[in-house]
Amino acid sequence: MTAPAASLLDRYLASDPRALARALTLAEAGLPAARPLLRAARTRAHRATVLGVTGSPGSGKSTLTGALIATLRAEGKRVAVLAVDPSSPYSGGAILGDRIRMLRHHADPGVFVRSLATRGALGGLSARTMQVLALLEGAGFDWVILETVGVGQSEVDVAAVCDHTLLVLTPAGGDGVQAFKAGIMEIADVIAVNKADLPGADRTVRELMAAQGLGAHDEHTWFAPIRRTIASQDQGMEKLVEAVLKHREHLGEPGLNARRAARAEYEVRSLVQERLMERARVQSRDLYARVARGELDADDVADALVQGDGLPGRGRGAQG
Amino acid sequence: MTAPAASLLDRYLASDPRALARALTLAEAGLPAARPLLRAARTRAHRATVLGVTGSPGSGKSTLTGALIATLRAEGKRVAVLAVDPSSPYSGGAILGDRIRMLRHHADPGVFVRSLATRGALGGLSARTMQVLALLEGAGFDWVILETVGVGQSEVDVAAVCDHTLLVLTPAGGDGVQAFKAGIMEIADVIAVNKADLPGADRTVRELMAAQGLGAHDEHTWFAPIRRTIASQDQGMEKLVEAVLKHREHLGEPGLNARRAARAEYEVRSLVQERLMERARVQSRDLYARVARGELDADDVADALVQGDGLPGRGRGAQG
Incomplete structure (x- = not known):
């Protein structure tokens, strides 16, 4: 994988439109091969x-x-x-x-x-x-x-x-x-x-x-x-x-850097959301219905998702 | 804490507007005392x-x-x-x-x-x-x-x-x-x-x-x-x-239950976001700026936030 990715990287950096199109397709598909390209894009002057x-x-x-x-x-x-x-x-x-x-x-x-x-x-x-x-x-x-x-x-x-x-x-x-x-x-x-x-x-x-x-x-x-x-x-x-x-x-340069950081923040948060949605999907099909029925506390479920633990037991925090 | 919370719960369930106002204030402040009230609200017929x-x-x-x-x-x-x-x-x-x-x-x-x-x-x-x-x-x-x-x-x-x-x-x-x-x-x-x-x-x-x-x-x-x-x-x-x-x-009842589950899902996701934002804030002040500069991969940072690990080292995944 390394050699063709490097060559794609070179062509991407040389502004080859076909390499760019390929790079975008990798990113859209969420493939790891997009990572070195992304890093190169971001470190570019x-x-x-x-x-x-x-x-x-x-x-x-x-x-x-x-x-x-x-x-x-x-x-x-x-x-x-x-x-x-x-x-x-x-x-x-x-x-x-x-x-x-x-x-x-x-x-x-x-x-x-x-x-x-x-x-x-x-x-x-x-x-x-x-x-x-x-x-x-x-x-x-x-x-x-x-x-x-x-x-x-x-x-x-x-x-x-x-x-x-x-x-x-x-x-x-x-x-x-x-x-x-x-x-x-x-x-x-x-x-x-x-x-x-x-x-x-x-x-x-x-x-x-x-x-x-x-x-x-x-x-x-x-x-x-x-x-x-x-x-x-x-x-x-x-x-x-x-x-x-x-x-x-x-x-100015500081303002632009702040805007770029805001873009990165938005991206990271979206990635985090995707991972957590997947975690929630794996944990329980009716997770949210159980919260809606008062069987689970929303806060406990959020904690479980963030910690990566299993789901909380019924009634946890009832003494709160 | 338990006794007044129970009494607040009774008054909340009796539709006392002052108890409701107090309950809402607890929820707005994100205090754990709101949890039994929330559970009662959700289990109510x-x-x-x-x-x-x-x-x-x-x-x-x-x-x-x-x-x-x-x-x-x-x-x-x-x-x-x-x-x-x-x-x-x-x-x-x-x-x-x-x-x-x-x-x-x-x-x-x-x-x-x-x-x-x-x-x-x-x-x-x-x-x-x-x-x-x-x-x-x-x-x-x-x-x-x-x-x-x-x-x-x-x-x-x-x-x-x-x-x-x-x-x-x-x-x-x-x-x-x-x-x-x-x-x-x-x-x-x-x-x-x-x-x-x-x-x-x-x-x-x-x-x-x-x-x-x-x-x-x-x-x-x-x-x-x-x-x-x-x-x-x-x-x-x-x-x-x-x-x-x-x-x-x-x-119908199934449709309403689905809507209630959607509300709960929205709530859990918002809670998760809040926790992760706090985690990101604690981990590094310039986390997103470093992503923007290509020093960290957004995917690695997202993984670190979701796992609760420390931040990834520079260049991890460079072989991807």
């Missing part, structure tokens, strides 16, 4: 700018990602896109439509697209998704764009694992903006008001700026730059790229 | 109907919850509300405004309201939130309504932990509905098209029904009933309650 693109379906997120790629390619940058559908148990099909919009770049060797329809143990991004992301990050691309499909926790998770989070909004429906104020706005590093040719764009920008002023802030606070875009016409993309790079400067 | 109310801010979710309570009270039902803000690290204040709308019931002894601003280890609902919910479920109420504030993963998590999930939508913005189609609609057991006096209500109902038909289904498939409501005028609430009860009948 050159790391991509990892941008998460988030926003509700209908905001034009995928079109904007496509336009962003075109702009980055015009600047000679190499770009990888990781499209993830962590909501896959609930929906289906959306990812295909989104991918079709990316086809304008499919013949371009400077653009690499990978789709994953996978879900983490507790929802969100799976450990394998994180490993695919790490391999892309260290594969010699200038940018890696992480895009998720579907609603729900993916928005928050993208922010947890990227260097920069781009939030895509539209002028349509002032209450949409109201909605976002509740929690999503504060995870954005850069905001695109897309479809800016629609009525209400100015008002939306004003509302967003007003909302930013409401939060607690001091001289070190990063206010997400708000940029008008019309992604379907490739408009506003340069300024969006500039805003991301300005945030990168703001983060 | 009478269990409340646990309804999760979900929907984006602006849908009138809180107003609808208030109107729902009024309707249930008029039928003589006792109701508990658990308002959770799992997005609290990011936002603040929203929960207060929502609570104010609940004040119409604050003098009613048949209504018990508890707010929690807490977040689980991996986002979502915390283990303690689940234990507060379990205590409310077994406290002798007819209904327990779980309402979350903020966007993001809370929508999906509510569906994971309740008997029934009520999705609140509005006619405003057809693309809002489009958005929800992507993943949230399929977690709904009942759908309220609220603010049904606004233009577009009929179209929204038609679109929702059409969307339902698109999914895979057979004769056992539950199609979430779609009900028009005007919560601000208490309109449509009886039919909403009927729809929930119809879903309860559809679930």
Whole structure:
């Protein structure tokens, strides 16, 4: 095994797209052969700018990602896109439509697209998704764009694992903006008001700026730059790229290292979840039903899973 | 400790609201004294109907919850509300405004309201939130309504932990509905098209029904009933309650037990996460930074956390 893995490693480090595709497949399958590749990706000096693109379906997120790629390619940058559908148990099909919009770049060797329809143990991004992301990050691309499909926790998770989070909004429906104020706005590093040719764009920008002023802030606070875009016409993309790079400067090396550590933390926790789910599955088929019936304490079961012991006896802790 | 805990247990089982409040405080604090109460709550024959109310801010979710309570009270039902803000690290204040709308019931002894601003280890609902919910479920109420504030993963998590999930939508913005189609609609057991006096209500109902038909289904498939409501005028609430009860009948005892087991599973997993986070914190301050730098393998760290061993040495698994 050692010799071909080394050669795969060399080809991966030389940015061979076929080696990369193979490496991603190993990581997706959770094979140990992916480990030296992952380690190489992480120790590499050159790391991509990892941008998460988030926003509700209908905001034009995928079109904007496509336009962003075109702009980055015009600047000679190499770009990888990781499209993830962590909501896959609930929906289906959306990812295909989104991918079709990316086809304008499919013949371009400077653009690499990978789709994953996978879900983490507790929802969100799976450990394998994180490993695919790490391999892309260290594969010699200038940018890696992480895009998720579907609603729900993916928005928050993208922010947890990227260097920069781009939030895509539209002028349509002032209450949409109201909605976002509740929690999503504060995870954005850069905001695109897309479809800016629609009525209400100015008002939306004003509302967003007003909302930013409401939060607690001091001289070190990063206010997400708000940029008008019309992604379907490739408009506003340069300024969006500039805003991301300005945030990168703001983060600096310590900030970027913290973001990378957060990615690693997310990955480790997802791996831990997977192992514990397996342990729970092996221990008892009706483990959780027994907790629900009050036959076992949730705390005792959690202890047993963490310790790797057998299940607690009935009534343990009854004197508590 | 044993004697007062027993007396607290008796008073909790007798539906004494002060004993309940005390029990919830014990559970929130994660104290072992909550365990016998939790066990009693779970072994109790009478269990409340646990309804999760979900929907984006602006849908009138809180107003609808208030109107729902009024309707249930008029039928003589006792109701508990658990308002959770799992997005609290990011936002603040929203929960207060929502609570104010609940004040119409604050003098009613048949209504018990508890707010929690807490977040689980991996986002979502915390283990303690689940234990507060379990205590409310077994406290002798007819209904327990779980309402979350903020966007993001809370929508999906509510569906994971309740008997029934009520999705609140509005006619405003057809693309809002489009958005929800992507993943949230399929977690709904009942759908309220609220603010049904606004233009577009009929179209929204038609679109929702059409969307339902698109999914895979057979004769056992539950199609979430779609009900028009005007919560601000208490309109449509009886039919909403009927729809929930119809879903309860559809679930039957096996279905309800499965939902309760899912709640317990969510709780155990959250507890496990908390323990492992603590273990990771104790083992090394820069654990994840070392993974990010490629000095440790994420898989090895996950193994170490799950086994409770010390950290793996540098380069372990390099022969993989």
